[in-house]
Amino acid sequence: MMKPVKRIEIVVDSVELNRLIELLEESQIKGYTVLKDVLGRGVHGLRDGGDLTDVLTNIYVLIACNEDEVQPLIERLRPILTRFGGICLISDAQWLIH
Amino acid sequence: MMKPVKRIEIVVDSVELNRLIELLEESQIKGYTVLKDVLGRGVHGLRDGGDLTDVLTNIYVLIACNEDEVQPLIERLRPILTRFGGICLISDAQWLIH
Amino acid sequence: MMKPVKRIEIVVDSVELNRLIELLEESQIKGYTVLKDVLGRGVHGLRDGGDLTDVLTNIYVLIACNEDEVQPLIERLRPILTRFGGICLISDAQWLIH
Amino acid sequence: MDIGTLLSNALNPPVLFFFLGVAAVLLKSDLEIPQPLPKLFSLYLLLVIGFKGGVELRHGGFNTQVLITFIAAIIAAIAVPIVSFYILRLKLDVFNAAAIAAAYGSVSAVTFVTATELLQQLSIPYDGYMVAALALMESPAIVAGVVLVRLYANKQEKGINWPEVLREAFLNGSVVLLVGSLLIGLLATEAAEKSLEPFTKGIFYGVLTFFLLDMGLLAARRLKDLTRTGPFLIGFGLLAPLVNAVLAILIAKVIGMGEGNALLFAVLCASASYIAVPAAMRLSVPEANPSLYVSMALAVTFPLNIIVGIPLYLQLIRLLGV
């Protein structure tokens, strides 16, 4: 009925979208959800989207995966976050088996 | 001040929006939040929104409800997920009483 | 590698965006993520965005912060939620240090 | 009622596309014009209405008649919300009564421009300064609404946060765009006016038509909210415009406005705002329920005016020999 999973949330500069999708595919992550036109503020300053291009916007990615898939993913993710900024949060949830 | 609640997150094909809202109303769920134009990948393949209609997009629904409201809701939800795909995650949170 | 943080989620009428951002800055919150054009239903009725202005839309704000930053923030937040409605959920997560 | 004008108005593409929008929703079709396309149309219409108003104002000129019209407009924009407030208080709380009163004291630029299109079709002349009257009538009702709330709501609110209220009333997006474009129209040279014509005159009627398709969709969707609010509000949404129009026509007769100007003045008094006032009310009177005042202005009063109202008021003006 239910299985425990890990919820990984990533918010990063929208320019990183393709690179991030490639990284997910390399880490055999077959399921993820992406939100575009995400605004926010962080170490790299305010991203209020107020621009002609999506230069000043982020993307939000939600990944539900098994515990053992977390480690390889965040190892690949860390260099991107260090170079381009962004955040990664990991929390617990139950996955409804259907 | 605070009360424990359950956070239900649903990501499903955007075509299911009306059906899902009806289901929430049937389960006496009076509060929910909906995000449109959600992209992603899952068992049903890539939904990159790249199309003239919103055929290839998802919706994200967040529901904060009491523990006892979860069971009836997911029982109604399961047949939709089985037929149309999508995911449902359940996690814990505290609701700020105001 | 990881540090425990609190995840604060706020959904409120989009008209409150500026007031909310000011409030975050007053509470020394330097990092937050904002989603616009958020729909939903609550005590104040249905917000389906179906209008010429964004009168009938919400915003979703995600804040990852340390445990000690939560209290001052929600004290400032409560009067806004009481007057203008909206919800605030607090959950636990791990922050990937990079 | 001269069925001719009524029919010719209803058979206009803009009004027909309004019906198409309503029909699509009633037939549960998934026809939808997603945000921000409606915003694109309303920004374009406000910009062009303002600019063309400014251009005509420059050609026109200024005399006492213009001044009297402006004074009448401002008085109406203050009187209508006050009277409406007391009527609405019979059934509604202070907050909703004030918000709806403010909406009906303000104006709808698209209703105004649907009337100018009809006047052009029937080649009835009207003056450019009526657009300035439109701009003048946008904001006073918002201030009136907020003042009424402070007077009658429980006293624990100290005073009125005047800077914010005035900014909300006079500096909200629609007013700034309308007034700004009007001033730019005043300053524009003949050559500039000419090179803008395909944009301001050419595609105007088409964009108005596309916009009314969207208004039909929005109005029909709002109707569901109204069924819950009950007959009183729907009644107010139908009667207030007619009463306001009749009073406006009487004033027009007294001041000696021409037939065209009288119709526009009536339409300004009879129309309710569904863009500027809702945006302002949400900040200054958050306790009011937006789906109430938006639905009344958009799903009851707007359709009433563009389908029946405009030809009816013209008929009345001719009857009274204005």
Added chain:
Amino acid sequence: MDIGTLLSNALNPPVLFFFLGVAAVLLKSDLEIPQPLPKLFSLYLLLVIGFKGGVELRHGGFNTQVLITFIAAIIAAIAVPIVSFYILRLKLDVFNAAAIAAAYGSVSAVTFVTATELLQQLSIPYDGYMVAALALMESPAIVAGVVLVRLYANKQEKGINWPEVLREAFLNGSVVLLVGSLLIGLLATEAAEKSLEPFTKGIFYGVLTFFLLDMGLLAARRLKDLTRTGPFLIGFGLLAPLVNAVLAILIAKVIGMGEGNALLFAVLCASASYIAVPAAMRLSVPEANPSLYVSMALAVTFPLNIIVGIPLYLQLIRLLGV
């Protein structure tokens, strides 16, 4: 093959911008036309195609020739999906076969209008009622698709939820907008038609060009999906339109359609729907994979028709002396 028409068709700005869109994706450029801009263009095109069809229909008139053409159109819109279904069943499951068959039984309004533009350039006359034939051929294929699924899918599904299926087929957004605009075009007065002209005729070719740039981007992105589906589907996407066109041209000859109408009838049969049918199939046949039928209609059949098909069918019509 008379290279002249082929080249003049391919050198038309709309087709050239389609190539530009494809090239941008193949060169991995980040050129993108974000939602809902594509929706704005397709809503505009449907509105204008319908309205102009209605206007021409009013000028035209109704006679048996028109009736026969309508009957032929409806028969084609039912026959094509049934035949296509059995061919597709050779390699595909019931759901995907039915969804693709429905797409190919339906039509693409933009392919139709690219053909009318070519006819205008070559000043070949055609009748207004062909737009009505376009509208008639939008929906039957959707019903055929759903019926085929119920007949051949495992029997555990009780009957067909007819109200929902019919609403999906005949009341989806594109059909309501096309048919609604057509009716409004019929009712519009000369004056209204004239004042709408800069919007419906003036900028039409330019918006069509902008839209085909976007179609090029979308088609090229869908191509990746197709490479995974394998040669059978790409083969079907190329052959089915040609076969359907030839059959349509033969029928046109039998009924005695003019050269212009024959080309439009061929294009209707040869084109596949990538807006109305996908929207309907998702609700009535959710088991089918949208990226399959959308990619075939948008990335194979649409480009085939506008680049090679249209001039080819015209050539064939002249050969057979229709």
Added chain:
Amino acid sequence: MDIGTLLSNALNPPVLFFFLGVAAVLLKSDLEIPQPLPKLFSLYLLLVIGFKGGVELRHGGFNTQVLITFIAAIIAAIAVPIVSFYILRLKLDVFNAAAIAAAYGSVSAVTFVTATELLQQLSIPYDGYMVAALALMESPAIVAGVVLVRLYANKQEKGINWPEVLREAFLNGSVVLLVGSLLIGLLATEAAEKSLEPFTKGIFYGVLTFFLLDMGLLAARRLKDLTRTGPFLIGFGLLAPLVNAVLAILIAKVIGMGEGNALLFAVLCASASYIAVPAAMRLSVPEANPSLYVSMALAVTFPLNIIVGIPLYLQLIRLLGV
């Protein structure tokens, strides 16, 4: 300074609407043009500027004068970023200096087209191939920026990922659309050009005006970022364009460009890119802070050029008897 041209330029609707946008933000109005509407305008403008350039290029012809102009353009597009880089390094780190230098080495198509509008108003002739010069000057500065970073940033980065950098510079969305439309304009027949005119010429000035309202809003919002960056960058944003324009005018005199071409060449050198370069810099030089180079190009240099720069450079050209 001949106040006449300065005033007539500032009283142009596009520039007036730019001021309206700035005023709306300074007055804290909630006037907003939500995404992706600005993207719609900039895609339209790039498509039409390119297409019209291609059409004029076809009418024109190719001779040594054209070739020399192109060579001068490319040299300027490489020299400007290099010189700017060393000046900026006085106060800035390598990454931000390179990104800003690249922006100032590149061009702004909208500034260019505001200048062509002024030339048309003053009926001063200019050549179609200047649009090709615009296209040529879009990308070299991006490559120069990246090379400067690799040379001066700490050495731990091995070489330059040339495929990605070149794709970013020469295949980003704006360049592909501009160059693509230019090529299509070259290929378009007279008939096609004519049927596109209401779209490419008719509504062009109106859409440009609507776009500058949005630029005013964006520029004023970026101003806040600039106040934090300090006087050096604002100074650079004001002086660099003037210096670049003067140098360009001297080169134009040496090569013997006509008055119109000289103004356009000066405007190309004086304008900074706020679409193509920021998009490229984010990938190739992510360490640079976009709000710096976007704000300078959009909130300082763009307003300077369209309000004061263009008429000033024209004045200078006349003084030097180019």
